[in-house]
Amino acid sequence: MATSTPMSRLRHSAWIAGTAALIATFAFALLAPAVFGGEVQRMRWEWLPALGVGFGLRMDGLALMFAGLILGIGLLIVLYARWYLSPEERTPRFFALLLAFMGAMLGIALSDNLILLAIFW
Structure with missing residues (x-):
């Protein structure tokens, strides 16, 4: 009963x-020291190997800066919204959509190709 209260x-x-x-x-x-050292961190999974289409994420210095901004500001929004939002509002939906938005923004910042960028857009 206690978990059902707003x-x-x-x-x-x-x-x-x-x-x-x-x-x-x-x-x-944790990836920041390697990126600051000049390395480019990459992860790639093949979607359609016959067509050469893959899911690739790439992090260099610029992508790390944008990821830090996205995650830092997003975390501050979560903290602020915790105290600002009314318990009667649909807060689980708000937080789920906020995390989905943060994920899409991270996908745009880290995408390795234009197809993936368009999907995250």
């Missing part, structure tokens, strides 16, 4: 969204 839904959804944003921020922070 205030607990707000707390749980804000906690989950904040934890996800914080974990992503730390994951990118």
Whole structure:
């Protein structure tokens, strides 16, 4: 019964969204020393190998800067929204859409090709 109250839904959804944003921020922070050293971090998975189409993410210095901005500002929004939003509002949906938006922005910043950029757009 306690988890069905509006205030607990707000707390749980804000906690989950904040934890996800914080974990992503730390994951990118772990890659920062290599990127600052001049390396370009790449990950690639083949979608359609016969056509040469793949899912590729690429992080260089500029992409790391944008990822830091996206994750840092997103984390601040999660913290602010936790205290600003009313418990009666649909906060789990808000936090889910905020995380989806952050993921799409990260996809745009890290995409390795124009097809992937258009998909994340």
